[in-house]
Amino acid sequence: MSVLSDFTKALQAGAISVIDLTAPLSSSTPVIQLPPEFGQTATFELEEISKYDDRGPAWYWNNFRSGEHTGTHFDAPNHWATGKDLGDIASVPVERLIAPAVVLDFSARVADNPDFLVEIDHIKEWQSQHAPLPDGGWMFVRTGWDARSSSQAEFVNADENGPHTPGLSGDCVRWLAEETPVIGLGVETVGTDAGAAHSFDPPFPCHANLMGNGKYGLTQLQNLAQLPPTGAVIIAGPLPIVTGSGAPARVLALVER
Amino acid sequence: MSVLSDFTKALQAGAISVIDLTAPLSSSTPVIQLPPEFGQTATFELEEISKYDDRGPAWYWNNFRSGEHTGTHFDAPNHWATGKDLGDIASVPVERLIAPAVVLDFSARVADNPDFLVEIDHIKEWQSQHAPLPDGGWMFVRTGWDARSSSQAEFVNADENGPHTPGLSGDCVRWLAEETPVIGLGVETVGTDAGAAHSFDPPFPCHANLMGNGKYGLTQLQNLAQLPPTGAVIIAGPLPIVTGSGAPARVLALVER
């Protein structure tokens, strides 16, 4: 039979399972905290329109306010000056929204050091044990950070020097963006860059290099612990905001048992 | 090899194609217009945070305001009083977000009559020619209405008696919701109900019956003309708004060539 009907049957039989990688959206969804001199992203907020009352006798619904980069979201190339002319979130080709992912687990090292940075050698070592990074797919970095997502303070983990959350070194992400065939980087933290990356030289190297190479970011992923190192297929569905620099996304993974 | 790797290979080879069923989101995305005594959904609006300027030297991003039921969106059971206790948008089981769809084409009749209503016999006739409605899948109604989506006035098509857009009769949707195994109804118009449904008895029968049976709605779909009558697989990714009555969704279709 056809590949698509085999796929549907495997889903219905539970041979392929669907895992939700998306953080629930509410006013307690954590958001990034930039240095105070910069503009900040909005916290997610609902505004009730009616709730089975005189504003709408049979129906309940809400308006809402959010940031493009609030909660689980997709970074488009034009989010950064380096990728200014490389496309908004509405023009990411739909074929790219369904792609394989590999998952590199650094949660043990991050448990000892919240400022842990992935280096080129960590990835090369992983590749020698598993597989090359996927052509046209994602590199996901597991850090265990999703366990902190019910608290803004624990998720952002800031002290007087700013946030302390894991990420990639500047060298590593330059190599990832320029030398490997991945379409982007997915992380469990509030942004693709490490918490301390505002003070890196150049600042925010993940954004600068990914966006500058027409690549993407996926943030605040959860449940990466349920994915195998290789073999998962990711469906990343950002809202197609025209001119948007990114968007909240529903992100699902398909895994074969 | 595995079903999932066959699926990925077919996607990469273009044997399975991905079709975007989602309307782009901007301040000109059309919205439903209820009778004026009721609360109304927000038009989609961007609020710029920074654009490579002193509010954020290297980056561009926005906040935004929207309705849960603005643009291409997913109706959850609690959207209606009849489905009050049957679940919010964040608790739709993820397995339901990937499901087959059939597409019934009424665009010729709608071209003659914008108030056209689908009846039970239309669906039974379609079933006798094609296939039974899919167990655990969607029924999509093609009306050609997506061609009007660049204009709020043409999309809502209102005169002094209110909006004129196609839909299902009350009998038809009661039967669809109670007697068939579909998980929901997908349409090209601004809501699952016909434009005149505020004056039906009972009002808004699609919402009352779908939500009351724990089923779903998908609205403002486009590109249904590119789908076959049977065989498409739909990925519907609503934002998981906690307590939400629905949410803007990225909706993709998979079609095998």
Ligand SMILES: Nc1ccccc1C(=O)C(=O)O
């Ligand atoms: N690091 C940043 C610096 C400036 C703006 C946004 C970010 C993000 O991480 C983001 O995309 O969420």
Ligand SMILES: Nc1ccccc1C(=O)C(=O)O
């Ligand atoms: N028909 C309605 C009546 C009241 C509230 C919402 C609707 C919708 O169509 C919707 O879900 O977009």
